[in-house]
Each structure stands twice: as structure tokens, then as C-alpha cells.
Amino acid sequence: MPQDTHSPPPETILVAVAWPYANNHLHMGHLAGSYLPADIYARYHRMRGNRVLMVSGSDSHGTPVTVRAEEEGTTPEAIFERYHQSFLDTFEGYGISFDLFTSTNTENHARVTQDIFLRLLEGGHLYEAEQELLYDPKVSRFLPDRYVEGTCPRCGFESARGDQCDSCGATLDAVDLINPRSRLSDATPERRVTSHFMLRLSAFTEQLRAWVEPKTYWRPHVRNFTLGMLREGLPDRAITRDLTWGVPIPLEGYESKRIYVWFEAVIGYLSASKEWAASPLNPNGDPEDWRLWWQAEDAKSVYFQGKDNIPFHTIIWPSILLAYGDLNLPYDVPANQYLTMSGAKASKSRGGVVWAPDALERFDPDPFRYYLAAAAPETSDSDFTWAEFVRRNNDELVARWGNLVNRVLTITRRNFEARVPQAPSTLSPESTALLERVDQAFASVGEAMEAVHLRRALGLAMEVATAANQYLDARAPWVHVKQNRDHAAETLFVALNVISGLASLLNPVLPFTSQRVWTLLAHPGEVQAAGWRRTPVAAGTELPEPTPLFKKLDDSVVEEEEARLTR
């Protein structure tokens, strides 16, 4: 019988997702690395009845946006707006279900950031210090290290970047480069002294260590990397820059400076929560509701992003939170490794990537969600190939799951006048066993979901589909429908109920097609709202005419898409 496998009291969970930088469209690496895992996790918890707030936004500030604006002869706002809209479209297309996807370019965010800045200043966590930085006199701008090129002082490579030499791999300081030149104008940068606010990160080393040490449930690479950085000691870092595109410093006399992105962007998690609470999106209408996720003791916050973002979420953001006080530190930071594209790292700048908006013009979202979840880079880098995409689509979605739904519905339609057959009062052992197996899967899949082992969660759900195919084959309802109608009726009744359970189990990963299965089973409303349990299919229910859930893809897709990649 259907049952909720375990019903603890509702939890409060903040699903915090990396802020994409608004200088280009999103690609498959972004989806696989943070947006899709976050969405699967959030959908699962919503089905469990937990109180989920899933937020993120466009990171709108920073030098690259300014530079791009100048290249195109437009404003930073226009560049940001373009990609912000692209992000919103991508999330809608792929079913990434943010409660709020805002940006750092809001008054609210500036206000929250400035509040934190002032409180940290009062608390002695910030101080002013002079720095010598490289300045491009032609474009009148201080240069981030990456915008300086020159000869590597170590290996003599002539096109070393200011932060790192691509030839010998050395970590560099831009002022040490020989014959430095600006990448913005080719001018020779000048050394100029400028004054900036520094964050006293060094003061938090011990507190952070005490906080991270017991986090044994974190992914090993996240915890080890963080502890390694703490062992080496944290240097204080400048949190302001000589820029005009960014959040202003809330003090007199600092009009030419802005709060820098690495300090300001992570604050977005908090400002977005506040924006959501005060907006019409909050059904309760209480602007103070953000406190539920940020101040309640048992609230959990889970931060999804790629591994390159680990220090910002395990060192810098926690330091800011500790300095500010009275706000929850991250509960977990399930950072993913990288998704490589046919062996090469996905990169916005280098090409060879599958752009999220483009891919959706030719394929449905669920096959991508499925593939990226099944091959998620949870423990090590994983490779996206079109051949694997086509194979998983055809073998696993079409043949195993879609075909299961289709064959059961078709037999039912042709032999039982499209009505769910009546099963006998006592089910056979194999029928009972299969139903129990589905119901039990809600516990095992749920456990994997909560540990953010999404590959495993999906694998466990798909095993149930395999068991259902085996059951059908053993019971051969297409044979018994002629000789022993009751036997076939029981088989189909059970199979339809198993499919109902699978629609729910797979919904976090496959929301679009699970909803279609829901409709094919004549369930009213939305699968998302049905809870984390199998919804029974009642005998006698009239079923609509089935249509295939997934499209089988021809092998020629592989060549076509690979040709597109190299363009």
C-alpha cells in the first residue's frame, strides 16, 4: 500500500546557487556544475514538504563587463541586462525553479552590502591600507592582474598573464612581470599607490578551522581544500577597487572607488533572500521572513557551485558572516568538479562548448537534465560527449523508461477499454514485492538526494524501472490477456501503480516528462505537489491516449552536433 516512508517534521532549507557572471550565455558546464544539481535538490525537498528558498542572481559588476561594454560602445548596464535576460530564459527553458533569480545590480543589494560593510568597519574587521598596483594611463584604469601581460620572471615566457604564467604554471604578481603591457591598450602600465579597505581575514583562521574540522559529511575535496588553505594561513585582502561600476562605498570621500565583486557578490545570497521576503513572491507577505532561513538554528543552507568557487564559500563568505554575526554559516557546500567537453575544459572564452540556449532549440530539456544528472561531476571531472548523450537518451530514457510507460498504457488501452483494470483482492507475491520495492525506493532515493549524491539517487530510481520491465516480461500480460484476464488485469494494475511511483521518484530530475506521465495516468494537478510518495492509481480510472515521452535520436545527431562544436 502507498505510504510515506518517513515523515519527520518539515525542514527549512536555503538552496543557494552560484551567481553567474553576466558577460556571456550559460553553457552545459554551468548547468551540470550548479544549476541542475541545485534544482534537483530543491525539487526533492519541496516534494518532501520542506520549506525551500532557492535564490541566486546575475553577478553584474566587475572589470570584464566594463571592458565588454567599451568594446561594444555601450554601457555596462546594457551588457548586464542582455545576459541577465538570457539567464532567465535558460532557467525557464531547463526548468531551473528559482524562487528568485535577481542580480547584484539592485538598490536592495547595494543597501545590504553597505550595511555589512559599515558593520564590519565598526567592528574593526576592515582597515585601510596602501597598495601599489599597475595602472593603465591610456584608459585611465587600474588593471586587474589578468589584464597585464609580460615576460615571466621565472621561465622567460613572453605572454605570461599577470596572475599566472601559462607556460610554466607559476603564480605571479603582476608587478613582477618583465616588460609589462596592458591588455586593454598595449600601454606600459605604471605603478601607482592607491588606498583600499582590507578585510582582516587572518583573524578568522581559527574560528574557520573549528567550524570546518567537524564537517566530515562534506565532500572530501571541499573539506580538504579548505583545511589546506587554513593551514597555509589567510592573508588579509583588499575588498575595494578603483572602479566606477559596482556598489559604492557608503563613506564620504570614496566616490572613485567601489566595493569589489568577490566581497560583494557572495552577499547576494542574503540580499536575494531579503528581496524575496519583501516581494509579492513571498506568499506570507512578511518582509522579515528571510530570518527563517538565516537565523533559525535548525535551518540548513546548501551552496551549489563549481570547485573554483570553493574558497569564496568556505572561507570568505563564512568570514563575513562571522564578522557580521547572528547569521547562519553554510551547512554544506557540495561543489562539483568540472564537466569537460569531449575531453577539454568547458570555457566561456575558449569555445568548444554547448551553449545552453542554443541546445534547447534542437532538443527537449529533460534529456539534458537526465544526462547531466547521470554523469554529474560529483567526485571527479566528467566528460560531456554527444555520443553519450544520444546513447543515454535512446537506451535509458526511450527504451527503459519511456517504453515502459508506453507499453503498459498501450496494452491497457487495447484490452481494457482504456480503464485501469481491477486487481484481485489478494496480489501475487511478485506483485506485492514490486510495489514494496517502489515504496521503499522513496526512502533510498530520498537518502541519496539529501546527501546530494544525485547520480546515485537517479540510478536507484532507474533500477526500479528495470525491475518493472522484468516484472512485465515475467508476467507477460499480452499473453494472459487472452487466456487469463484476471492475471493480466493484476499485472497492469500493478504496473500502472509502479509507473505512478516512478513519475514521482524521477520528477526532481525529469520534471517535464514526469508531469506528462502524471497526465497520462489521469492524475489531477501536478506531480510536484503530490508529495514524496507513490500516488495510487485507482481501478476504473479512464486513461487518455498515450504519446511517447521521449524522442529517439538518430546517430547522425552526434556528427552534426560535434561539427557545430568546433565552429
Place this chain on the structure above:
RNA sequence: GGCAGGGUAGCUCAGUGGUAGAGCAGCGGACUCAUAAGCCGUUGGUCGCGGGUUCAAAUCCCGCCCCUGCUACCA
């Protein structure tokens, strides 16, 4: 250089002390309801290399080789 992750069947990967696993590909078979899908059986591995600990190691320790990533003032 430092740090991290990885090196297991042709391919993609799971498996952290107790007789080597899954999916796909390959081979064979029974079936035919279904988008020729599904089901059953089967071939295939000195678990990167060399030492060590142990009654027992893919799994723990040491050394080495190779791959990837990170190394935080691009975000």
C-alpha cells in the same frame, strides 16, 4: 613548486580490509505488448608500477609514474 581529485573489463564508471561489479559495446537465446524497445544467459580485468602492514588489500602505509584541476586582486 604546493595542494586536491583520479588512474578498476574495449568505452563510461561504481566499489575503502574478506572469494573482482554495473551500464554500454560484443556473443548466444527465448519472447513479440511496446518508439525493433524490453527480458534471459555469456565472453572480457595481473583493480597505474614497486615495496610494506595483515590470516586477508582495488580498499591501509611508503616510494614512483601518468592524467585533471585548483593555487584564492576574471568571476
